[in-house]
Amino acid sequence: MAEVILNNVSKRFGPDTALDDVNMTVPDGSFVVLLGPTGAGKTTTLRMVSGLDAPDTGEVSIGGRTMAGLTPAQRDVAMVFQQYSLYPHLTVRENLEFPLKSPILRTPKAEIDRKVGEVAEVLQISHKLDNKATALSGGEMQRVSIGRALVRNPSVYLMDEPLSSLDAKLRSDLRIELKNIQANLGATLLYVTHDQIEAMTMATHVGVLDKGRLVQFGTPREIYEDPVSIYAASRLGQPRINVLPADVFAGAPQGAAFIGLRPEQIRQGDGQECFVERVEHLGDQTRLHLKFRAHDLITVTDAHTTLTHGDIVKIQPANPFYFDAIGARLA
Template sequence: MAEVTLHNITKRFGATTALDGVSMTVPDGSFVVLLGPTGAGKTTTLRLISGLDRPESGEIAIGGRPVADLTPAQRNVAMVFQQYSLYPHMTVRENLAFPLKSPILRTPADEIDRRIGRVAEMLQISHKLDNKATALSGGEMQRVSIGRALVRDPQVFLMDEPLSSLDAKLRSDLRVELKSIQQEARATFLYVTHDQVEAMTMASHVGVLEKGRLVQFGTPREVYEDPVSIHAAGRLGLPRINIVPADLFGPAPEGVEWIGLRPEQIRQGEGPQAEVVRVEHLGDQTRLHLSFRNHDLVTVTDAHTELRAGQMLSIRPENPFYFDASGARTHRGR
């Protein structure tokens, strides 16, 4: 496996700047998740690393080696797309074997069989090896798609929302499997997703992109507990962070326009009263939707709370995040 470095990467499509001076290091053996809305530059980053696109400026290196002059095949990376991208006329075994039979790899037949067997067992599809791809369920097809990347044993795995088209249970199962595979293989993963749960549960590092710029890079806990901006704060956490005017609870420090309150930063039982608008029982916790001085707030409370819609609840902020008018974090000491 290998470290991936991007230094001052800029990529344009006509008049649109997809990436603007992005620098980032994906450590060897890490699981890095890129977060950001559509158009932030996540998929473009993967395509540049893989060699499918070329940057206007900047340098990309894999394992310390600049890759500007290398073709996608020579870079030895494997990419998994959101769509399954399988050959429908081939069996699962043939789909898994296909990348190993390329003229560049020239993998011996016995080695192909060994790798297919290992990956099929890992992904729990050994019993499907002789099935045509068209005979598989959606979850099985995505497992084969992921398996086709795993058999190659590349330097870097690039994954573009590979679980987004699956149902909730399959996504949960494959999250666990992918993280286990990554740790077992000590592989370098760069993974794009909109799903905050995937980022929080799988990532060793999170990169937050906004309009083609990397605005924050760190562990999921660092981004959650110490966001640099409103945008970064909103990328992680369910329920989403509450962003309200700075003076909603009283005078704010100079230069502060907004305050951010995660559910645990709203203290209950003290302070002015808010109205409980809706109560959502989620099993292990209860989510409270509140109305406070014409602003909506969401927090969580005990799973067995007896609070009901229409009741009043005293609340106050506790160690809120402070943001200026541009959305940048200020007063970082909290």
């Protein structure tokens, strides 16, 4: 496997800036998740690494080797797209075998059979191996698409929201399997998603992108517990961080315009009064939707709480985040 480095990479499409001077190091053997809304530059980053697009400025290197001028095939990467891309006239088995039969890999038949069998079992498609790709459901097609990447042993795996079309249970199962596969192979994996749970549970590192700029890069815990801005803080955490004017509680530092409160930063039992708007029982926890001085707050409480709409609870902040007027974190 290999370290991936983006050095001052920028990319424009007409008047739009897709990537703006991005510097990022994907460590060898890491599982890096890129987070951000549509248009943040996540997929463009994958395309820069894969060679499907070339940067306007800057360079990409894999394993210490610059990728300038190299085609996707020469880069030894495997990419899984958001929309499955299969050969419709081939069976599932033949689709999975196809990368291994390339003149570059020249994989022996026994090894092909072994790898295809193992991947099919992991992806729960062993019973579909002899079906034509056109006879599969959308979720099954995406599993085959993921399998086409997994059967190979490339320098880097690139995945663009590969689980988004799957049902909730299979998505949960494959999150675990993908992480196990990546860890067992020691693979370098760059993964795009909108799903915070995928980022928190699978990533060794998270890159937060905003309008083509990399605003923070670190472990999921670092970004959750030490965000550099309101924007970065809002990328991780369910329920989402509460952001209120800094003066709604006493003790805001000089220059603070906003206070950020995650559920664990809201202490219940004393302090200022809130009105309970709604109670969501989620099994292992209960979410409280509160109204505090005309501001909406969401926090969590005991799973077996007896609170209900109309009740009053008292809250106060505990080690909150403070941000300035443009949303940058204050020390």
